[in-house]
Amino acid sequence: MAILVQKFGGSSVADVDKLRHVARIAADTKESGKQVVVVVSAMGKTTDGLVAMASELCPNPQDKTTAREYDALLATGEQVTTALLALTLNAMGYPAIGLSGGQAGIITEALHNRARILEINTDAITNHLNNGNIVVVTGFQGCDANGNVTTLGRGGSDTSAVALANALNAERCDIYTDVDGVYSTDPRIVPHAVRLNKVAYIEMLELARVGAKVLHPRSVETARQADMPLTVRSTFTPEDPGTMITGIDALELDRSITGIACDKHQAQLAIEAVPDKPGVAATVFGTMATANISVDMIIQSMNRQVDNVATNDIAFTVSGNDVHAAKDTLSELCKAIDAQAVHADTDVAKVSIVGAGMIDRPGIAATMFEALADADINIKMIATSEIKISCLVPQTQADKAVQALHAAFFPEAELGSKMTSDNVLVNEKLGY
């Protein structure tokens, strides 16, 4: 029997009425002849309450010394939702079993706050499915080989769902959320943004990496690896098929770019006047890697003379979450590499255009830079990939930048045409 994996986020399970609604969706899917695995997040504000208590008792609960305890704390949020949903399904007459990440066989690396899934032993889930149960699994968590509870970090519930779908060889993984799909850009910034029916994994991946929060990049990458069809759809209109994320082969690339994303939760770090010696960059980024901080855009400016020594300035961006850890790490490193100073700037945003269609189409970058220049927006850093161009801009100008780019690349939407193209890809609607 075909297996469907359905994931419901925090706003979809925020109270008992919503839990009943989610149970109904899962039960209807079961009635339609599928085996159903439901992956749930913590209920709306539960996590906030836990985080608030932890922060009151411990200044930096995410620190290495306490990360294990913090994970164990946060993991209870999904455990509550899972147990309540399993109770609800049973009360409705649908046998259901709730499993924690560890019970579901989700083994992760022994790293807290942002562990990666190493393997999934699906025996328990398969047994329960074959006994006629709907299986409810906690998103966002697993356990390491020693049985310590780990969490997967932001977007972890989506990743749990997709990884389970892959491991179970499911027919599809449906990500139910409070938006009805993927849009050409954030409709809060551009009200006439377009809802898309199909998006390529690789495009979604780039969009997600640069701030389209409707799906976490890790979950998209996980789906891409197994070519697992993924939908983003609304919990509140479950009959709407939403946006399907698929392989690039299924798309016709009749459009140069497919989406515009904006990530305001970024920080720029700069190390001033590092003596120009071999190995300095390796030391800096090796240290960041050891501290488990992901680095994104990197610029090294060359050959400034300071006290008759040739020096470089090195600048890079990190997630806003990591800015304190990154600054502390760099400040310690400063003396070792003879750098003059470290600066952190959180007043930045990364605006990106994404599209598989830009491959072999010259001039896209020029159009982007022109559009930003015409809008009087200063570009602080630039980074490119095959299907993406990102510019770091002042945070206060981020919305203006997105609007200018949407006008440049989606002129027909600007004219008020109500497109619903099959072959265009896009971005977040409402952020979370």
Next chain:
Amino acid sequence: MAILVQKFGGSSVADVDKLRHVARIAADTKESGKQVVVVVSAMGKTTDGLVAMASELCPNPQDKTTAREYDALLATGEQVTTALLALTLNAMGYPAIGLSGGQAGIITEALHNRARILEINTDAITNHLNNGNIVVVTGFQGCDANGNVTTLGRGGSDTSAVALANALNAERCDIYTDVDGVYSTDPRIVPHAVRLNKVAYIEMLELARVGAKVLHPRSVETARQADMPLTVRSTFTPEDPGTMITGIDALELDRSITGIACDKHQAQLAIEAVPDKPGVAATVFGTMATANISVDMIIQSMNRQVDNVATNDIAFTVSGNDVHAAKDTLSELCKAIDAQAVHADTDVAKVSIVGAGMIDRPGIAATMFEALADADINIKMIATSEIKISCLVPQTQADKAVQALHAAFFPEAELGSKMTSDNVLVNEKLGY
């Protein structure tokens, strides 16, 4: 190094300030040169909130079909406290590790809501202690051999603590609570009740069985088996040694009775007109046992003729929690055993006098019945053991019964003398 196990109940960990206070007690104990294992309950109202949501979503969450999910739900309460306390201790500079029941090696039978501990594998705890950690363990829970989360039922956190103390060969197990020890009876009913310094396990056991809720009988029995010294003491005056529960050898029995307990959470079930055939009682109580319902007082009245058949009436008491399940079970059984009807009466209370000193002292029962008769209290059932006499009375008359018995057996306290005897045992102060 000697190990101390400290258990803190829900009111002791009700908010972040109280958690800090508890962390201080554990840290001071660690500073005094002990290895410390802390067992915690769920924070004050957490469990109530979980129970309320579960009840809204599922009419009888404790039922067999959903008991597994309900246990998983309730177990999160202690997991939250455990993680927060471990975070707090680390923030104070005391390395600490939080363990769930399963992580702590507490293996229980595969029964939900009221599982018994089968064994404790102390390897994980011992390793963490030997690495210099304070180990915080969730009370009230374990897991079965298949990794399903189980809860130990009422009083389970005390039992967890004592069982851990036994398994770790601890020096002592301290039960910190919101009262400062064990009293001669409930001070809310008898304001001049006496606080006791020492109580025998066997007396505490009988008192606990009949409603003295300061310690759950299972925890007392567990301590008795290993002769583990147990104290009941106040979280808010940790320097006060409280009441020590020890072996009977340590006591001098200069007093006929040592405590008066009252359990208002009882129900009486009666099966009317059961044909007088061999095996009927075995069928009735076998069925109750199969349904996992503990039966307490039992009366069988003989030889009433109904339609020319000799019949018996069988009456017994169960915990108030079990009255619905017991009545349903009996009603099903009614036809099979040709009984006429089943009645349930929850308007009852069990009032008991307890004391190792009543052994070989005749006339105690007569004094009890006289005191109740003088107070115009009707006795519905009587049950006795070597060191206990219990009477079932109307619930409305329960307090009056306790007062009458305290006056009869503790005349000197009635005269206002402020005894603090070493050799007297007692009862709950504030119920929970």
